[in-house]
Structure formats: C-alpha cells, structure tokens
Amino acid sequence: MSQEKSNAGFKSAIQKLGSYLSSMVMPNIGSFIAWGIITALFISDGWLPNEALANLVGPMRDYLLPILIGYTGGSMVYEQRGAVTGAIATMGAIVGASEIITGQPTVPMFIGAMVLGPLGGWVIKKFDEHFSDKIPSGFEMLVNNFSVGIIGFLLVLVGFYAVGPFVSGMTTLFETGVDWIISQRLLPLANVFIEPAKILFLNNAINHGILTPLGSQQVAEMGRSVLYLLEANPGPGLGVLLAFSVFGKGSAKASSPGAIIIHFLGGIHEIYFPYVMMKPLLFLAVILGGISGTFTFQLLNAALTGPASPGSIIAIIGMTAPGTYIGVIAGVLVATLVSFLVAAAIIKMDKNTEEGDFEAAQRSTQSAKAESKGQTTELNASEQNEVPAPEDINQIIFACDAGMGSSAMGASLLRKKAKTIGYDIPITNMAISKLKDESGTLIITQEELTNRAMKQAPHGSHVSVGNFLDGDRYDDILNEMQNKSEEDVATSNDSNVASGHSSLDMSTINEIIFPYHADYPASPVMGASLLRNELRNEGKEITVHAVEENEIELSANALLISDKETLAQLQTIEQSQVYEVSHLYEESAYKELLETVTQ
Template sequence: MATQVEAKTGSSVRVRVQKFGTFLSGMIMPNIGAFIAWGIVTALFIEAGWLPVPQLGGFGETDGVANIGLVGPMITYLLPLLIAYTGGRMVHDVRGGVVGSIATMGVIVGAGIPMFIGAMIMGPLGGWTMKKIDAIWDGKIRPGFEMLVNNFSAGIWGAVLALIGFFGVSPLVEAFSTGAGNVVQFLVDNGLLPLTSIFIEPAKVLFLNNAINHGVLTPLGVQQSLEEGKSILFMLEANPGPGLGILLAYMFFGRGAAKASASGAAIIHFVGGIHEIYFPYVLMRPLLILAAIAGGMTGIATLSITNAGLVAPAAPGSIIAVLAQSSRDSYVGVVLAVVLATAVSFLVASVILKTGKNQDDGDLAAAATRMEGLKGKKSSVAGTFQSSSATEGPIRNIVFACDAGMGSSAMGASVLRNKIKAAGFPDVKVTNLAIANLKDDYDVVVTHQDLAARAEPLTQSATHVSVDNFMNSPRYEEIVELVRASAAADSGIDPQIPTAAAVAAEADAAGEAGAGRDVLAEESVILSGRATTQKDAIDEAGGLLVDRDAVDSSYVAAMHERELSVPTYMGNFLAIPHGTNAAKDLIKRSAVSIIRYPEGIDWNGKQVKFVVGVAGINNEHLSILSAIARVFSDKEQVARLDEATTVDEVLALFGKVNA
C-alpha cells in the first residue's frame, strides 16, 4: 500500500513538473523565430561576426555617438517582452498579454540585463492578476462605460506591476540569475558540466526537459551569449547525437518493427529535430538510457574542450538548426560534439542490444503508448511505431471543423453524430468547431476538402477526413466503419449489435429539435422565394434574419464573404449561407430562416432548392440545425419538403418547432 502511495505521489509530481515545463515552453516556443532572428543578426554583424557592421552590431561610434545596433535592444527588450506577452496572453488573452508586458518592462529597466526569467514571472503574473481584477466587476459595469473601465484598469494595474517589478522583482531575479550563472561557471571551471547529462537525458524521455531547458538553460544561455558571443548551455539538451546513436544501433542490431522503423525515425530525429521520436526505443529497453547519458556527456565534454557554443537556442534540435546557430569559431567543436556523442551512444547502445534479450514488434508499439502516457497527451510521432497489423485505440472524439464553426460544421457534425449513434456507438463524441479553435486532442478531424490544408497542421496526431458534400458524403460511412473497427479491436465486442443505449440516444436525437422554438419562427419560412441567383438568395435569406432583428444588417455582407471563401452547398439541394467567424459580433440572437426555390438556383454549378440562413450565438441554434440535418440526409424527407404546400408542413418536418 505504501509503495502504491509513493508511486502515485511520484507520478503526481512528475505530471506537475511536466505541466510547469509545458507552460514555460508555451511562452518560449512561439517566439523561437525571434530568437533565431537575433542569433542571425548576432552571428553576422557583431564585431567578431561574419560581416561586422558597427551600426547593426552595436560597436564603435558613428559621428562621435556610440552605436546602439540591433543586437542589444533585441535581446534586452524585444525578446523578454515577446515572452511576457505570450505568457500573459496564455492566462488572460490579449488583455493579460498587454498587462504582463507592461509589468515586465519594470523588471527589464530595473535589472538592466536581459530578463527572461523575469519575463516568465511577470508575464503570467500580470495576466493572472488582471483576470482576477476583471472578475470583480464582471457584469457590473454600466452600459457605455465598458471601454473606459477596461482601459484604465489595465493601464493603472500595469503601471503598479511595473513599479513592483522595478523595485521588488528585478533585484531578486538578478540575484537568482547571478547565482545560477555562478553555479554553471563552477561546473565549467571544474570540468563537471558533462555530469548534467545524468539528469538531462532521463528528463527528456520523461518529458521533464522543458522545465529544465526553457526554465533555466535558455535564459542563462542567452545571458552568457550576450556577454561572450556564444553559450554551451544551448547544446546541453539540443544535441541530436545521443538519440541518433541509439537509433543507429537499432538499425544494425534491432529486430522486427524496431529495426525496420529506426532508419525513418533517425531522419526525423536528426534532420527534423523531433527528439521525441527516439523515446519509445529507450522505453522499450530502459537500459538504453545509459547510452543517451554517455553520448550526452561526451558531447558536452567535447564542447567544453573546444570552447564551442551556439549564439542562440537551436529549436527544434535539428542538425540544421544547430549549425545555423553555431558561433563563427565553433563549427568544428559543434560538429565534433555531435559526431562523438553519436559514436559513443551507438557503441553503448549496440552492446546493450546485442547482450539483451530479443524484443518483438509489439514492444515498440507498447513503448509508444507508454510514451504518450508519460507525455500526458497524444504524440504526433507515435503512429510511426505501429506495425502494419497494429490497431489504434478506440475512437472517442471526432470534430467537424469549418471556417466559422457555426453552420456547415454544425450540420455536418449532426449528420455524422446520428450515423454513429445509429451504428451503436452513442459514447463517441462528435462536436463542431472553428478551425482557429482546434487543438491536437481529437481522434478524427472532418473538414471540407477546401479547408483540410488549414486544419491538418493544427491536429497532426488525428486522422483527417475531407468531404465535399456535408449531407450525404460517402466518407461518413468510412468514419463509421473506422469507429466500429477501433471499438471491436479495443473491447472484442461485436459492434454490429446495437445497444440499448444507442436506441435510447437515437430516440433522444429525434426529439432534440424541440429546443429550437425561438430560433425558427413561422415568419422566417418562405415556400416560394423571389431570388433567381445565388447572390440574391443570400440577400433574401439574410434579409429574413435582419427583419427578425436577429442580426445587424451588415451581417448579410459577411454571409457573402463566407460564400467566397468556402461554398455553403451541403448536398441534397440544400445551402446554408452564414457569416464569417469575424462577424459573430453582428449577431444579436440565434435565428434560422428557410426559403424554398421550386425552380432551383444555380449554386456554383449545383442545383439548390432550399436556402437556410443561419445566425447562431454559442450553441443555441444547434438543435434546429440538427433537425435540418436529419431531414436533408433523408431523400424521402427532402421530397416531402419539396411537395409541402403550407409553412406548418415545413415546420412539422423539423420537429414542430412552433408547437
């Protein structure tokens, strides 16, 4: 029992450190481009650079005035303020970012040195405190005074935090930076720096490296680079040699899937800089951590002996990034550090693989699963380790994404949700979102084929399905089969047999349109529209929304804008024009309009007989959209709509929303 408690406590600590490291990484990584820019400017234009330019490098004088250059201001002001803004925004959106930046300026001026640690403190602190202050008067401000209160509260509190940073925080952070720098210098002077690999290499495999790298090494490395023109600290974690050595050993002495996949993983690791890809190979044979440590220590020792370093962080840890950030006098040392780290890691890993017992294909897939467990979320590279016969875990989350996350995605999600429920899987969650709000935590992502390229980079670990017909795409059946296969592989239960829960869920779905009484009104249904063109039809559908005072008149223009980016034709003679994501502020309340065009309208080469105008706030309009989706996914129901002679008949088909 005590062992279990200790294990649980250790796991909890690890998770907390991971989250802390992820948060630090979230402030640094979006701004790596700025670090690279600073590194390029430094490598080229400083006095010891490739192309020394006094006005850019910040040395010498021009007309008797000392040159400021780009290097100093970028590292002193630009980079810390970018980090602070990003940290504050992570906590309290743009407002938090602005206040966090103001607060950080106090620390920067107070210390007079690059304040990366100060930025990583004051940025989130400014965002968090501003969020708490905003909560005090949330909903209590008199109409018309919102801008006044918001602007002055942010300005006043930002000024207060800047003073706190200047007088209180900057001395503490400066003292910490000096102390940490002295510790690093002590390790360097006494030849002990290679010992840091004993902690860094295992930390990488356990996904604790972000807390070390972005919390300590990067800030100290930047300070050292500013003073000496380069820093060895940037290479302590980024050296691709240890991981490459392990993968090369698997290429020669591995077996099964591990041997077959090692060459591809080596390219991704060494050139792409995704070190995460070699972690499962270590987890499959934990003793290989000794190879990583030995390689890391060798690389650091080589850097120390040759006095080599980088001018800025190498992120990702690709050999390309490493060489691009190497200082002018360090190429030989850096290349030697990578080569020797690879060689030593390879030799140690080869001995372990040759003397240890053989492993089968399944161990690598299991190790990849353990890696995702350690990471705490899905891995973008874990799929690399699946053998051809391997089956992924059960599909639980499917998202249908479109530009605005309102109309077409809501209806597509409704159609797909009903199909999956009818197949007997009511627990599979099908949601809809705007592409801009996607996160990489979905199993399947469905988009219109014109939007797939925008969604894929945001959800790299998901299975992507693109459709060109929202109402009756044949791809939906493929998704249902994918869900069925994944569930069968996970539980061994025959998915062909509908469960009682599925039947109940389908019954609930059939009645969910009743919640839309205020969304679809009788006066918003027209059986014979006047428009003869697509443009006029959008005007007519939008005009009904304006007449109900559901939207501002300018919302209709946004409906046209949306149509230009991605057509809203859904299939089965249906189009659902709606505004862009940016036009949501023009919506006063949720509403839907329905217009039938018996003769049909040309809609980008498709015949449309039914135009449904959509304006939705939050999820209030989703119930009626779900009813519309059910109707238009059934050809018999579409035929009944086509033959309807009264508005009541139309409303009845959508669940009698006016009853």
C-alpha cells in the same frame, strides 16, 4: 503507494511548469534566433563585424526579448488586455535590473518576464471579473483603458523594486555556479539528468526554464554559449536509432530509418523516445552519448549564439558561433558514435525481442507522458474518436503543449493526404491553451492530451492518436470521415421513408417553415432556399421561409421541416404536419417531398 503518488505529483508539477514556460518562450523562438544571427554576424569577433549594427544586440536582448515573453505570458492568461498589462509590468523588472540602477552588468530579464507577464494577465483578469458589471453605461472604454494603465503602473513598481533585483541576484548566483561547473569541466555530468528527463517529458522545464535564460546571459557577455547545446544535441537519439536500423527486429527496425530523418533533420526528438522505453538499458546509451558529446563541446570550445529550436542539425549549424563549427559537429558525431556502440551492444545481447515490443513501448511512452502531466490516458469511448462527416466540420486542428514540433508535422501529413483525396479543409496546429470552444472543429491530439483538449474545447469533435507521425492512423481517420458522409446520406434517405413521409397530405399546405436557433441560422436558411428553388422549378407557389424558433406560429396549413434534435425541442408546439430530415442542406433530403408535391 503514497511515495509513488508524491513522486508522480512532483514530476507532474515540474512538467506543467516546464510546459507553461515553454508556452511563453516557444512562440518567440524566432526572435531569439534573429538576435543570435545579429550577434554572430556583427559583434567585434563575428563573421561581419559592424560597430553600428552591433548596437542592436544589447537593446534586443535587454528589452525586445523580455517584453515579448511578458506580452505572451499575459496573453496566455487574459488575451490582449492581459498581454498589454504583462508587457508593462515586465518593463519595471528590466529597468530595475539594469546596470544604471544596480551598478552591475545588466541581467536579461527573461525569468522576470515569465513571472510578471502571467501576473499582469491574472491581475487585470480579476479586476474585470469583479468590476465589469459595475461600470456605468458609457464609461466602459474609459474604465478599460485606465484600469490597464493603473494596474500596469503598480506592477511596474513591483517589477522595479522587487522582481527585477531579486531575479538579477538569483541569475547572477546561478551564473556563478554554472561558470564554476564549466571551469571544473563538470558540465558533461548535467547529461546524467538531461537525457532521461527528455524521455520522461521534463525537457521543457530544463531547457526553457533554465538553459535558455542562462545561455542568453552568457551570450550577452561572451557572444556564445555551450548551454544551448546540452538539450538540443541530436547525437544521443541518433545513435539509438542507428543501432535499431542495423541490429533491431520487426517494426522497430523497419521504422527507424524514417525516424532518423524526422529526428536528425526535422529536430523532433520525441520520435526516438519509444525506442529507448522499449529497452530501459538504453537509457545508459543516451546518457553516455550525451556526456561524451558535451565533453567534446567543452574540449573544443563549441558553442551557439542562440537556442536551436527545434533540435535539428540544420538549426544547430545555423546557430553555431563563428569558429566553432568543427567543435559542434565533432560533439554531435561523438555523441552519436558512443550512443550507437552502447545501444548496439544492448540490442544484440537481448535475444528476446518480439514484434510487439515496439508497440508496447509506444504505449509505455504515452503512459509516461500522461503520468508526468498528472493525467490518465483512459477516456470514455463515447467521448473520443467519434470521427465526424466532412460536411459537419469546417476545420481540423492538431493540438499539443506548445503547438509546434510534432503537431505541426502531423498537420502537414494529414493536409497532404486530405488534398490527395480532394478534401479542401483548413488543417492547422496550435497549443491546447489556444483552442477556442466552438462546434465544427475536429481536434486531433495525442492520447495523453485528449482530456485537456476536451476541457478546453468541449463543443469540438475530438480524435486521439498514439503518434502524430502515424500516417496509417490518418488514413483511417479520412476513411472514417468518407464512410460517415456516405452513411449520413443513406440514413437521410432511409429516415425519410421510415418516418412515414409518404402519408404527407400536401394538398392543404400553403406554408413551409424551417425553424432555427438564433445562434445557428445557416443550415435552416440554406435548406429553405434550396427547397424554395426546387419548388419554383416545379412551378409550385408555396411560401418557404426560415423562422426563429420562438417566433413560429403554426397553423393547420403549415409544414414544419427540421432535423430530429430541433423537432424534439419544439415538441410543445401544436404541429399539424412535420417532415424530418438528417441534413437540411442536401437536395436528396427533399426528394420524396418534391415527388409528393408534384403528384
């Protein structure tokens, strides 16, 4: 048992590291792609050689990309101040590893940026925590600016003398090892680890922590790199899905054609993970597919000029190095064919496939992902899946590790469904680390990530889904929202009768008060305006206004109107009459009151 816990803890640590690295790299993938396009077009052996424009390649690689990563890393820790400090610190590592200082070819400082960016954010955050309340009044801006400048200066020295040279040496060492592996034609063996790691959700640690930095170094020297293809190759997963579409049964067979489109064209590889988990022998199919694909890439000298993210065939073709299209396409096709043949044999040999196997595999996939994150998928039922009424939320956010990929597709899917039924509400996606703790937000996450989202934004409403691409689940959510809205209106009407409002004596009332909290005045103010207008329409001159809770002065001629929660907080105030409603901004909530007034 202790060994299992140790393994789970190690896997969790690796996955969290990969997730953190991914959060720094993924927002800047567009800049890597832009650099890759410039490299493919304008270097001496590119599609459109241009000596002047080729001068962009080096500065973008050596300065722009690392600084963007350092800026993002600092921002993750401490927003803008952390971002600026992290970018300053990164500059020290960049210059410290430059050819002018080391006498060796400049090493792109991506890993150094991943270290110094978060470090800069953390240091300035700790400074603010210790000194923000000790700054004399009027000196805040001076201290804030100089603290970033001084701390940034000190971290530049750390980057220049320590991080830059160290990372440069380690990168050169790794690069030498990779060159040896490639020269010995052993690179295909990397897929023995990469393919299972993808399905166990360790792909971020491998792809963004190792392959992207090393691939970028190769691009800097040769203008292309095969390393970008190792994890991004969609062939192994495509072969498995094709095998299920031909030889599968039940829901796995029915769903596989749609999964093929999402995987191969959309680049969302996690869609095929449950199919492999369904039959563990299929790990062999994706491993052999990956090995054969990488072998073909090496044999035909296939390579990309930048990372293909997501791993869509469209992105891969777009980043293919000039003259290597045949090799890239052949590698994907070979990987697909080998994976298909092996998967087909495994599926056909299994005569016990049942309808429920695929659903069980989806749950196993979620469990594996949760275990790799050191989380549990079991949540208190009262803390999740409480779908609010549409009028109680002002935005819906799909949240995942990186805030891209499947969460973006889930947001797009729900957005289309909501628009169909007339719900006009912002629906976006983002990384869990970027969530803000605010009410009025419905946050949708995969089950294994809901605990993290709840800790990040405890005041939001949280709903879990098993799969971001499950359209039926979104239909259920929208139906629940619609039903909740109808129930709330009915409850509002019922509560007015049940609370004994018919006994109200309006003959003595000359003032109606809507209490509100200083931070949440909107609904009471709207309610007061609504009732004031209705009374004027009836020709009744009664003062109606919204008053902050701590300024209320009730008299025998005052009527207090609010919801149940607010009234409970005001129970110590002497009240002559109260009128409880469920929704302050609904005209129907005041129907009985208006009837009493007009009698």
